[in-house]
């Protein structure tokens with residue numbers, strides 16, 4: 001898959017002297033959903049702002065589909081749509097005018113049929129004449145999406161698209177993001193809902209304190225850094241573990257009714273059968289077993305904490 005967006009050595013130091021991004025190198029593949037994860041203040045919005053021309057990088061180069069963002073800003077920017085975190089529209093304007101005007105801003109010829117279809121897809125058609133101020137929060141957010149898509153960009157940035165939206169709208173937005181990807185739009189999103197990234201993203205980038213710490217296929221990341229735990233529910237509670245079973249990766253629950261064994265999914269041998277044999281050998285019988293895979297959220301938290 002070819003790359004549609006490349007960042008090379010991107011840095012940002014704000015006028016305050018604060019360095020928000022340090023030497024960011026990143027290639028986004030055509031047609032992927034890329035989730036950029038990071039704690040508050042990590043630099044996600046700064047990075048998106050730089051690519052979209054809202055923030056000026058202190059150093060580095062950005063190429064969007066062979067257009068240099070600095071030298072060829074209009075052409076490069078035309079390829080990109082941005083759904084910002086905050087409402088950035090004139091609230092006295094109608095939905096129709098806002099979205100239609102946005103298309104014109106990028107020098108695209110008017111295409112009312114496309115705008116109509118866009119508003120219908122986003123369930124905004126019956127609100128097309130309403131002023132933005134009269135819309136619900138969820139609808140306002142959909143207007144931001146319509147506005148970002150008005151000029152038919154190939155690359156769509158979504159900065160916290162589902163922050164503060166209800167479960168139903170969040171589900172609708174996921175479906176819409178997937179549909180856009182099927183239509184060939186490359187999606188880059190930031191989110192604090194890590195299960196959202198786990199569910200949707202092809203690749204994950206983790207940024208912390210302005211540094212891109214990791215970029216990885218989601219499935220590989222889950223496999224390599226993922227850990228599993230096996231809980232063994234005992235037939236009889238134990239007061240303590242016998243010496244033969246005392247080890248770091250095995251813990252007895254406080255009430256003595258279960259044991260938890262943690263292991264890496266990357267190892268060829270999980271050690272589970274050996275453990276069960278040891279239990280049998282020690283005369284410890286059990287009623288049930290349960291395994292659990294660590295979530296992307298757990299992986300993310302341990303990554304950010306480890307390197308903090």
Ligand SMILES: Nc1ncnc2c1ncn2[C@@H]1O[C@H](COP(=O)(O)OP(=O)(O)OP(=O)(O)O)[C@@H](O)[C@H]1O
Pocket residue numbers: 014015016018019020038039040041042043044045046047
């Ligand atoms: N205009 C500015 N002037 C000075 N510092 C800024 C400016 N904008 C952002 N920063 C700082 O840069 C850092 C990165 O901010 P940024 O908004 O990019 O983070 P973020 O990862 O998007 O955070 P969040 O998840 O909270 O939205 C923060 O410490 C922030 O205070």
